[in-house]
Amino acid sequence: MREIVSFAAGLVFGLGLIVSGMADPSKVLGFLDLAGKWDPSLAFVMVGAIGVSLVAFRLAGKRAAPVLGGGFHLPAARQIDSRLVLGSIVFGVGWGLAGFCPGPALVAVGAVQMKAVAFVAAMVAGMLAFEWLERARRPGDE
C-alpha cells in the first residue's frame, strides 16, 4: 500500500509540475530573469504548493503516526551552516544555467527528452560524487 501511495504521489507531483509550467525550463528561466521579460507565474506555484502542504504538515504534527503506520521521517537537522548555504548556492547556479531542478528533470526524462536524460545522468554523477566525498571525509563511518 505504501508503494502504491508513493507511486500515486509521484504521479500527482509530476502532473502538477507539467500543469504549472515548472516542467518547462524556458518558463523557469523566464521566472528567474528578473531583469528581462519577467514571468511571475512560478510564484503562484509556490503559493499553491505551500498553501496545501502547510495544512498537511499541521495535520501530520497532530498525529502520532502516519495513516499507514510506521513513523514520521521528518528532517531532524536544524543547524544553519556553510554546508547548507554553499550547497544551496551551487544548486541555484545549476538551476539557473539549465532551468531544471530535480523533479522537472525526471518528468522530462519520462517524456524522453534527451537533454533531460543528459541532465539527470550528470545530476546522478554529482550525487555519487557527494557520497564518495562524504565517505572519504569520514572513513569507517559505514
Place this chain on the structure above:
Amino acid sequence: MDLENFTPWASLFGGVAIGTAAAMLVLLTGRIAGVSGIIGGLFKPVRGDIAWRVLFVAGLFAAPTVYQLLKPFPVPTIEATHAVIALAGLLVGVGTRYGAGCTSGHGVCGLARLSPRSLVATLSFMIAGFATVFAVRHLVH
C-alpha cells in the same frame, strides 16, 4: 513583465497538485516529498527504504504519459547546450546533497513546515538562480 506567457491560474492549480502530492506522502506514509532527497537515498541504500523511492520516481516518469491521455504534452524548451546541461546537472546533484534539499524539499515542504533552515536554503538557491540567469542573459550575451 511578460504578460504573454503569464499563467497564474494554471500555475496555482499545478502548485495545488504538487502540495496535494506532498500531503498524501506525509499524511499516509510519513515521508517528505523532496525529490533530491528521495533520489539521494538510493545511493546510500537502507533495507526496506528503497521501493517507495523508486516508485515515487516512477510516478514522475509516468506523468507525461498520463497527461497525454487528457491533453497534448507541452514539449519543454531546453535552450542550454549539452555542455551547459552536463555542468548544470553536476552542480544540481552536488549542491542539493550538500544543501540537503531542492525546490521541493526545502522550497515547498520545508517552508510549509516553517523550518528556518529551509528558508535560508530557499533564499540561497533562489538568489543564486536569479544571479546566474542575470549573468548569463544580461552580462555574457
